[in-house]
Amino acid sequence: MNNPDFSLYLITALLPLSAFLLVIQVNPFHALVIRGILGAIATLVYAILGAGDVALTEALMGTLLAITLYVIAVRSSLVMKLGVLETDFQKETQASISTEEKEKKDLFLLIISNFKKIIRKYYLRLELLSYKDINNLEKALQEKEVHGICFPINNNIKNNENLDNKNLYETIFRIERLYEIISQENSNVETNLSYVNIKQNKEEN
Amino acid sequence: MNIILVIMILTLLIPIYQGWKDEDIWQKMLAVASISSKTAILILFISVLRDDWMIAIVGVIILTVGNAGFMLLAQVIKRVTTEN
Numbered sequence: 001m002n003n004p005d006f007s008l009y010l011i012t013a014l015l016p017l018s019a020f021l022l023v024i025q026v027n028p029f030h031a032l033v034i035r036g037i038l039g040a041i042a043t044l045v046y047a048i049l050g051a052g053d054v055a056l057t058e059a060l061m062g063t064l065l066a067i068t069l070y071v072i073a074v075r076s077s078l079v080m081k082l083g084v085l086e087t088d089f090q091k092e093t094q095a096s097i098s099t100e101e102k103e104k105k106d107l108f109l110l111i112i113s114n115f116k117k118i119i120r121k122y123y124l125r126l127e128l129l130s131y132k133d134i135n136n137l138e139k140a141l142q143e144k145e146v147h148g149i150c151f152p153i154n155n156n157i158k159n160n161e162n163l164d165n166k167n168l169y170e171t172i173f174r175i176e177r178l179y180e181i182i183s184q185e186n187s188n189v190e191t192n193l194s195y196v197n198i199k200q201n202k203e204e205n
Numbered sequence: 206m207n208i209i210l211v212i213m214i215l216t217l218l219i220p221i222y223q224g225w226k227d228e229d230i231w232q233k234m235l236a237v238a239s240i241s242s243k244t245a246i247l248i249l250f251i252s253v254l255r256d257d258w259m260i261a262i263v264g265v266i267i268l269t270v271g272n273a274g275f276m277l278l279a280q281v282i283k284r285v286t287t288e289n
Binding site: 006007010011014017018021029030033034036037040041043044047048050052055056059060063064067068071072075125 | 207210211214217218221224225228230233234236237240241244247248251252257259260262263264266267270271274275277278281282284285
């Protein structure tokens with residue numbers, strides 16, 4: 001410990017340690033936060049080795065700017081966009097305020113919470129987009145605005161109030177991988193829910 | 206003085222361990238903020254030991270700008286976690 005270089009070696013050894021922690025992370029957001037630790041320690045090592053300009057660049061550009069940009073990129077790419085009808089969408093926004101008991105009664109809220117539970121394992125986020133009617137919903141799927149759509153099967157929406165509990169929902173996915181993920185873990189989902197996988201061979205002009 | 210430096214490095218290991226073990230993203234953010242402050246203080250301490258003002262300025266800038274940047278990062282992460 002009397003060696004003056006001893007603490008220098010100790011500080012330099014922190015760099016591969018934090019790099020190892022970064023590599024073993026699975027969740028992309030956790031990895032980005034650990035990247036902040038790596039950046040701070042890299043700055044320390046550069047500074048005590050005498051490279052003040054390199055340390056400053058690592059702290060400002062390498063750590064701050066890169067992490068913030070990557071968080072925004074991950075946030076906008078790891079998302080599953082699900083198109084729903086306007087009436088269902090309102091139910092969902094109201095349910096987030098009220099208690100979870102309502103969730104058990106309503107099939108749509110149950111389906112949505114199930115989807116969230118399944119895709120959370122893949123670090124995905126569910127984003128609901130509301131559309132006026134089924135025609136708009138299918139048009140959005142054709143034009144690739146959404147990854148999937150979820151709607152009640154009986155087209156007559158006026159009857160919904162009478163048949164509230166017997167309502168059937170259909171979910172159509174445009175992305176094959178999303179369909180695989182949801183259908184593999186289908187065991188917990190309510191039985192009156194069906195999935196249809198449509199492959200689009202539409203030529204892009 | 207070398208002993209003090211070694212003790213400071215060992216204290217730096219505590220938030221690293223916490224950031225590795227804890228699954229909650231906010232605990233990880235806390236660990237990052239803690240580490241960034243500790244490294245800045247360490248840089249200041251070494252700069253005073255060596256009487257090197259260039260390194261001291263780097264430490265001061267990291268101490269001030271670094272934590273402000275983590276505020277920005279926390280705002281983005283907050284939006285992601287509240288939507289789920």
